[in-house]
Amino acid sequence: MSDSEPAGTLDTDALNRRLATDPAAAAAMLLDAAHAGRADAQAWLGQLLLDGHGIKRDAGEALYWFQCAAHAGVPMAMNMLGRCHENGWGTDVDYSRALVWYRQAAAHDLDWAIYNLAQMHANGRGVPLDRAAAFALFNRAAALGHPRAMQFLGQINEYGWEVEPDRTHAFELYRRAAEGGDYRGLCSWASVLAQAGRVDEAAACVERALPLAPAHYLRVLRDELLASGRAPLRAIADRIAVERASSADH
Numbered sequence: 001m002s003d004s005e006p007a008g009t010l011d012t013d014a015l016n017r018r019l020a021t022d023p024a025a026a027a028a029m030l031l032d033a034a035h036a037g038r039a040d041a042q043a044w045l046g047q048l049l050l051d052g053h054g055i056k057r058d059a060g061e062a063l064y065w066f067q068c069a070a071h072a073g074v075p076m077a078m079n080m081l082g083r084c085h086e087n088g089w090g091t092d093v094d095y096s097r098a099l100v101w102y103r104q105a106a107a108h109d110l111d112w113a114i115y116n117l118a119q120m121h122a123n124g125r126g127v128p129l130d131r132a133a134a135f136a137l138f139n140r141a142a143a144l145g146h147p148r149a150m151q152f153l154g155q156i157n158e159y160g161w162e163v164e165p166d167r168t169h170a171f172e173l174y175r176r177a178a179e180g181g182d183y184r185g186l187c188s189w190a191s192v193l194a195q196a197g198r199v200d201e202a203a204a205c206v207e208r209a210l211p212l213a214p215a216h217y218l219r220v221l222r223d224e225l226l227a228s229g230r231a232p233l234r235a236i237a238d239r240i241a242v243e244r245a246s247s248a249d250h
Helices: 012-021 023-035 039-051 059-071 075-087 095-106 111-123 131-143 147-159 167-179 183-195 199-212 215-227 231-249
Strands: none
Touching: 012 023, 023 039, 039 059, 039 075, 059 075, 075 095, 075 111, 095 111, 111 131, 111 147, 131 147, 147 167, 147 183, 167 183, 183 199, 183 215, 199 215, 199 231, 215 231
């Protein structure tokens, strides 16, 4: 599932295994449960519809099920309803409504909602740009174990945004973000390792990031790896270029 962990009483381990082996059957099971009024199933179904996983992608239908689950009190659905309004998935872009739902989910201490709310403040979407508020929210999400918030806090500490620059603390945050599986955190930690001469470890971190990173990030990453001057990292960059070319051919 993307962006958040589903809440509720479903056996999430069993459902994830079913999604991996027979996503269509898992989606059909969730659809039945959603129609029966299971709010946790409604939240999961909304995500499957948004991703097109095991079921035809339908952002408008995803929005409907997120609304059902959010009004039933499922924090993940509140967060995803905020995402729909922020990004125009199945509805018009409406930052004010996105903020309403992020705040409701954040009140339940959902780390993804707190992170998304921080991004709204950091970028001035729906609210005046407020870096101090964003910094506090990133800290709150990171304290809950959110890897992407740790990555952003690492950048804040490395470059001195709202705090005095502290590279030692920044590097520790990158390490923790990498351990949490965030692709940006993996690449930031790889950069730290490469600067310390631990190039093989850096390359291993980048390899872990590749299947997690979106195409637009891989383009930037490729350029950074080529500029690194480190043979193992340049080899990964060359492979990214070949794989992208092969994908374009198909």
